[in-house]
Every structure is written in C-alpha cells, then in structure tokens.
Amino acid sequence: MIEVRQVSKSYNRGAVKAVDQVTLSVKAGEIFGFLGPNGAGKTTLIKMITGILNPDAGSIKINGQDIQLNPIKARMQFGFVPDDPNLFLRLSGAEYLNFMADMYQVPRKIRLERISMLLERFDLVEAIGDSLQSYSHGMRQKIVVIGALLHNPPVWILDEPMTGLDPRSSFALKEMMREQADSGKTVFFSTHVLEVAEKVCDRVAIINQGKVVFCGLMEEILTHFQANQSLEKIFLELTGNEKISNVS
Amino acid sequence: MKKYLTLVKVLLINSFGFSVLRTKARHNPLEYLKPLAVGALMVIAFAPVIFLYVDILNRGYDLLAPIGLQWTILTLGLVLVSTIIFYFGIFYVINAFYYSGNNEFILALPVQAWQVLGARFTQVLFYEYLTELPLLAPPLLVFGLKSNASILYWIYALLGYLLVPLVPLALASVMALVVMRFTNLARRKDLFRILGGVLVIFLAVGLQVVMQKSGPNVMDAAYLQDLLTHPDSLIHVLSRYFPSIRWLALALAYSSTLGAGLNFLAFSAFSIIAVGLCWLVGEKLYYRGLVGSGEVTRRKRKYTGAYSRLLKASPVLLAYLQKEIRLLLRTPTYFMNCVLSIFLIPIFLFIPFFLQTRSEAGPLPWEALGQNPHFTIILLAVLSGIAIFLAGSNSITSTSLSREGKHFFVSKFIPLPYRKQIQAKLLSGLIFGVLGNLLILSVAAFLLKLNLSLIGLCFIVMLVAIIPMQEVGLLIDLYHPKLDWDQEQKAVKQNLNSILALLLAVLLAAGLFFILIKWIHSLILAVLFMLAYNGIFALGFYLVLMTKGIAQYRRLEG
DSSP: OOEEEEEEEETTTTEEEEEEEEEEOOOOOEEEEEEOOOSSHHHHHHHHHHSOOOSSSEEEEEEEETTSSSSHHHHEEEEEEOSSOSSSSSHHHHHHHHHHHTTHOOOHHHHHHHHHHHHHTTTTTGHHHHHGSSOOOOOOOHHHHHHHHTTTTTTEEEEEETTTTTTHHHHHHHHHHHHHHHHTOEEEEEOOHHHHHHOOSEEEEEETEEEEEEEEEEEHHHHHHHHHTTHHHHHHHHHHHHOOOOOO | HHHHHHHHHHHHHHTTTTTHHHHHHHHHGOOOOOOHHHHHHHHHHHHHHHHHHHHHHHHHHHHHHGTTTHHHHHHHHHHHHHHHHHHOOOOOHHHHHHHHHHHHHTTSSSHOOOHHHHHHHHHHHHHHHHHHHHHHHHHHHHHHHHHTHHHHHHHHHHOOOOHHHHHHHHHEEEEEHHHHHHOOOOOHHHHHHHHHHHHHHHHHHHHHHHHHHSSSSOOOOHHHHHHHHHHHHHHHTTSSSTHHHHHHHHHHHHTSSHHHHHHHHHHHHHHHHHHHHHHHHHHHHHHHEEETTTTOOOOOOOOOGGGGGOOOOOOOOOOOHHHHHHHHHHHHIIIIIIIHHHHHHHHHHHHHHHOOOOOOOSOOOGGGGGGGGHHHHHHHHHHHHHHHHHHSSOOOTTTGGGGGGHHHHHHHHHHOOOHHHHHHHHHHHHHHHHHHHHHHHHHHHHHHTOOOHHHHHHHHHHHHHHHHHHHHHHHHHHSSSSOOOOSSHHTTTTTTHHHHHHHHHHHHHHHHHHHHHOOSHHHHHHHHHHHHHHHHHHHHHHHHHHIIIIHHHHHHHO
8 A cells, every 4th residue: 555644845945846745545455546737746746656756744655664764675565657668778678677577576487477478468479579669659658567567566656557558558457457456456546538547546636736636536526526527527627726625 | 041040059059958057047046157167167177287288388389489380389289179179079970960869850840951960060069169179279379479469360360260170070070971871771770870980980090090101200300300491391291180270370370471361261261161061961961871760670580479588587786787788888879978988099099009110120119118127117007097097088987877867767766775776887887997908908918018917917906996986987976967868968978977087087096196106116015005095095985885875876866
C-alpha cells in the first residue's frame, strides 16, 4: 500500500505550490486512479512517491517503508512506469531488460520466465534484440512496462501508462492491472483518459492546483454528483473551480 | 535570406539558452547574475595563462622590433588561431550539423539545405568567436598598442577578427559534409556517424602531415638565414597551412599602405568565397547526409523464443557500469567528445616524433634523452602530466550526471544505493583513463625503448595520477550537473564542468611539478612523492565523494 501524509512541494522559493499538503492512502488490492489537468501536480506527487523528488514536508511510505528513511527497501517495493518511455535508447531491448532485472536483483531463471511471459503478452518477442531507437513510441512504452514488472513488485506506480499504446496492448495492460489488484497488489496510476479511469479504477483522486479536490470510490463520485453526470463533467466541474469536495 | 536569418536567431537563442534564462529570471532576477559569475570565474581562472601569453607577445615584439620582424607575433597568432579553429571546428561542425536533437524537426520545415547549413555554420561561428578571443585578441592588441597603429589597423584588425574563422571553418565543414554524405548510406547510423567523425579527424591530421612534409625544413640553417634576411618570406612560411592568412598578416603589418588595402580585400574576398563554396557544397550534400540519419533499421532476424542467450544476470555495480559504458560508446556525441580525445590526443602529441626523419647518423633528439641523469624522473613527470591532462580533459566523469539529462530520474528511483552509482561512474572514467595511459605508455615505450620494469613503474605512477582527476570531475558534476538540455551535445560540449575539471587538473599537476622540479632529485624520492601526492588527493576526494557526494546525490532531483 501507499501512504502519503501531508506532503507538500513548492518551487521558486515557495512561490509556486506544486503539491499542497496532500494526504492519500492507497490500499492493497485496489486500482487507484489519479486524475487532474495538466500542471495540476500529478507527476510531482508521483515523483515524490518514487523518490525522484524530495518533499518539502510530509512523509511517504510504500508497504510500510519510508521513501526518505529507507530508500532502497522502499524502492524494491514498487515498479515504476514513467510518462516518458524514451529511456536508454542506445541499448537493445534485451540489454534494457537485463539492466532493470539486475537493478532489482532478479535471478536469471526467474527473469527468463517473466520476460518470456511479458514479451508474449505484449507481442514484443521479435524486437527483443533490436535497439530501442528502432522501437515505435508504443513499443518503448511496452518495454518500459515490462522492465517495471520484472521483479514482480507488490506496488505498481504508472504515470500515464496508456499513452501511445495500441488498443490491444492497452487492453493487455488494463487486464494485468486488474489481475494484480485482484491478487492483493496495489496499482496506482495517473491518467488523462477519463474513460480508462471510469472503467478500470476502484477509487480515484482528482488533484487541481496541488490540492486533492476529490478522493473516493468510483460509485461514490457518481452518486455524489448526480448519477447521470459523466466523469468528464464532474472532472470539469471540480477542476474548473476550487471547490473542495471530499466524500471518502 | 530571411529564413536563414530567422533560423540563425532561433538557433542562437536556443543554444545559448537565453529564453531559459529569461524564464528563470522572471522568478528570481539573481539568475541573470549566474552567467556573469561563471564568465568572471572563467576570466579569473584563465587570467594567469593570458597574462603569460601577453607577456610572451610583449617580449617577442621587443625582441623582434629591432630587426623589423615585430609583426611575426601577428602571423603566429593568426596561424595558431586558424589551426585551433580548424580542429575545434571539426568537432563543433559535426555536432551542430549532424548530432543536433532538433534536426528532424528542422528537416520538416520548408527551408532549403543551404539555409539550414548556413544557420548552423553561423551558430558554430559564434562559438568560434569565443574560442578566438583569448588567442587572437592579445596579439592584435599588443601589436596595435605597441606600434601606435593607425585607425586603419584597428579596422582591419576588427574585421579580420570576424573573418579569420571563415576559411578554417569552411574547410572543416566541407570535409564533414563529404564524409557524412557517404556514412549516411550505412544501416547502422550511429556506428557510422562515429566512424565518419573519426575519419574526418584523421583526414585533417593527414592534411597537416602532407603540408608539413611538402614544406621546406624550417630547421635548416641556410633556410632560416634566408628567412631572416627576407622578412616577408617568413609570413609565407608561417601561413602556408592557411594561405589567405598571409594577406591579412600583410595588411595588418603594413596597414597604412595602399597595398594593405588590396591585401585586406583579397583576404576578405577569399574568406567569403570559401564560405560560399562551402554552402554550395552543403546545398548538394547536407540533406543527403542528414535525411534519415535518425532512423534505425530493425534487424531482419526475428527472435522467436531463442532469445534466452541474450538475457544474462550481472552484479548490480557491473550492470550499472555496463550501462554507462554502452551509452558512452554508442552515443556519437558522447563518443566524440568524451572517448575519442583519449585516443586522439596521444596520437596528435606523438605525430611530430614519428615525422622526424633520421638525419645521416646519430640518434634522434629524444633518444639522447636517455643519457640525461634525471631521465627517469623527467619521463615519469611528463607521462603523469599527459595522463593528468587526458584524464582532466576527457570529461567522462565531469559530465557523468549531466549526460543523463532529463532521464536522471531513473538513477533516483532504481534501488541501487547512491554509493554504488557514484562508484560505477568513477570506474567508467578510470577504465577509459587506464586505456589512454596504456596507449601513451606503449608509444613512449616504443620511441624511447623503455625496459619492462620502467614501463611497470610508469604504469603505476600514471594510474595513481589519474584517480584524483576523475574524482574531482565527478564531484564538480555532482554539485553542478547540467540536466536541463534538449540535445546531447549540450550535456558535454556546452558544459562548463569539463572545463572546470580540466582547470583543477592543471592546478593539481602544476603543484606536483613545482615541488618535483624544485626539491626532488632522486628517483626513489620522486616516485614516492608522486604516489603520495596523488594518492593523498585520490583518497581525500574519494572520502568526500562517499560522504558529501552521496548527500549531494540525495539532494539532487530528477
């Protein structure tokens, strides 16, 4: 699970509050969608959860491990898919996967099994020996997803994971997210695509101007804002003004 | 022409980072002071060298004035600056023409090849003006001030300053255009880009060798006599690599005469025609060398289940080190700027020795060195000096974080302790440093016919000498990484960290040599001292890296 407590982050000496006293709790066994308009603070919060940015205040724990106090143990708990999949483009697919598996110390036998399974699932077997430079955007996204899953992490953190994926791969990823959550793992992902959130998520949080303006179950959000309203309308309403609504 | 000028403006704003600076300064006006502070630091750092240069020019002028050869300092300055611009130009040009990140975007714009090439050429030209400043401004100023030169001299000097880089840069560009046109045919673009770059550099060296061989032997006494009695012939000799320089040198030397005006006109016309020809070649070849250069073809061979041999497990430190080395070797910009110099500088250094022809009987000059009682000390000092210089100038560690750029976040989220990441980065620098050392050592061993025990001793002394250099480079980059870049070349070429690392390397080496020459005359003491001096710095910097360095790594954000 992921516990975010009173986390803040500001830039330009406090002039811009990117994340403002955010508290979230993502439980094991659920898919948690993190929504918000561009520049709302989604990626900043994800970067703090993964240890890429240091929070100004507050604490973040992943499966009980504090990312600031026990960074290595905390990092072993999650697999991270960043929003930019153009990583290490001069490596081949196999070299990239080896690198990630080595970082997470996945034994050779297990990495072989997982890589075979994931390559088949994402239809990437034939490209494994090629340079990542030759991959399309979607293929790069898939190889990064595979790299993040090699150590079978109990927590998945994905920043805009569906961007660039073809419908088949997108379906496969959504299916895997569901399987992971059903097997008791935590899935936390950000997205702009409201339909995805609506179909996949158990709970969602909406962030705007650094503050969480809504956090609750999918059903709750729809009940709270008259059942016939679409998530899109709710999203626009919540992020259009600063009315804070929390029903969780 | 309008499109060319617009491209120049955009490229200059982008490459000098004016917009970024303006955005940052909007929140914090002190940001404007940063580039000024860096500039001031550079001036302070280079001041001693500049003073020394000015002093040499000054003395040279006084020494040569009585025999009417005072303008030699001008010619020497012009030859020096043209040669350096030519060699630097090759790197600048290849980087700017072919390795720029925004090439694919520019290719899609409705502009002609010469407009893009011209704009890139102009962008490089501005960098060359900066390179030119410490090299050519001093001789122009010294000569002008000491000879109470007329206003015409100052006009020629100013215009000459602006025109001098054109010919060497056009030459470098044409060589790059031709080679890159043909390397773009290959399927493995990155590899051939690298090979193309290397080929251009070797062609340049070859050109110099041919020129040197074809010219008269300047060490010949009768020939020297002739030169001193016919002052103008010296200009011809000195400027034989770049013939147009002779016109500028003559224009400056005799600025108040009518002939000077004609000479200056000839120089200007030649420079402009050279650029015109270069752009013409560019119009024919540039896009052919560029189109599709970013594309990478997938292999025909398909992996169907038999890929298990590709999947190997390695210890974490080794895996991270492998990643560092692979990216260094496979990214053309990094290879050209960080790795290649390790192998090229020794070649450049030793070429003159190989070019020396044995005259009748007797040993070559350096072979006689072996008779010198302090030979071994001198040898160790010189070899360590070269090793230190190479280690300081390769910028592998001093740009190791910068090179990660906006993907630095990967190093922050992977579960590899910062300590190990720092160690792997340091090791990558040391591995290439040792390779450079081995190359220098083998050439030295061949030339000086060194015995095995001396080779071993040199190897150890050189190894210990490069460790602090790599460490200090990494420390600089840890405290001031340049992560915000959009083109790989900005991470290595336009990164002050590498210059700062080189300066510190020179300072450390200067301290070592000062003590060595001043106080130490026995071989054993010299070896012990060199090992202790570099060893103490190596240990000290390592401790700093493992304490403050790790804390700083933790503070850095991706």
